[in-house]
Amino acid sequence: MRPFIPILARTLHAVALSLWLGGLVAIGALVAPLSFITLRGSSILTLEQANSLAGHIIGGSLYFFNWLCIACGLLLLFTNALLLRHTRRRWALAAMTVTGLLLCTALYLGLSLTPTMDAAQAQGDRTNFDHLHHRYEQISSIVQMPLLVLLALFGALRDTPCKNIEEGLS
Numbered sequence: 001m002r003p004f005i006p007i008l009a010r011t012l013h014a015v016a017l018s019l020w021l022g023g024l025v026a027i028g029a030l031v032a033p034l035s036f037i038t039l040r041g042s043s044i045l046t047l048e049q050a051n052s053l054a055g056h057i058i059g060g061s062l063y064f065f066n067w068l069c070i071a072c073g074l075l076l077l078f079t080n081a082l083l084l085r086h087t088r089r090r091w092a093l094a095a096m097t098v099t100g101l102l103l104c105t106a107l108y109l110g111l112s113l114t115p116t117m118d119a120a121q122a123q124g125d126r127t128n129f130d131h132l133h134h135r136y137e138q139i140s141s142i143v144q145m146p147l148l149v150l151l152a153l154f155g156a157l158r159d160t161p162c163k164n165i166e167e168g169l170s
Contacts (some may be wrong), residue, residue: 006086013079013155016072020102021148023065024140032058059118062136066110073103076151083158091158098151105143109136 039050076099120129
């Protein structure tokens with residue numbers, strides 16, 4: 001029964017990390033561009049209607065994705081806490097620190113920036129919306145993506161036996 005907790009924690013950690021990183025890539029690389037390409041190619045929509053509808057699709061996707069990120073962040077913290085007694089403590093604590101930064105980022109994007117973007121869009125303030133949208137993209141690509149990769153690395157270091165790490169470093 002003893003190895004059940006670390007196995008479950010590692011599995012949940014991998015799922016949460018995959019959902020977050022995969023969702024970030026899927027929305028940025030698939031949903032956003034394909035929404036605009038598909039809707040702009042429609043013969044029954046004007047360009048303005050197509051852009052508006054694509055924006056609503058992406059905005060709705062980001063709304064749910066932000067909540068998914070928050071849930072994943074909490075799950076990642078929980079799983080790393082469970083693994084503190086079963087793995088290399090230094091790397092588990094490093095992973096928890098990076099997860100905390102990711103969770104703060106997700107909370108900022110989901111609870112502050114996204115609602116502000118939505119309000120700017122509802123008011124027709126295109127300049128402010130474009131500025132906020134650019135900030136959202138920057139935080140997603142420059143902050144979240146590297147932190148997720150770093151978290152994956154810390155997870156691997158956390159779960160690699162000490163002897164293997166020491167041999168690889170020398």
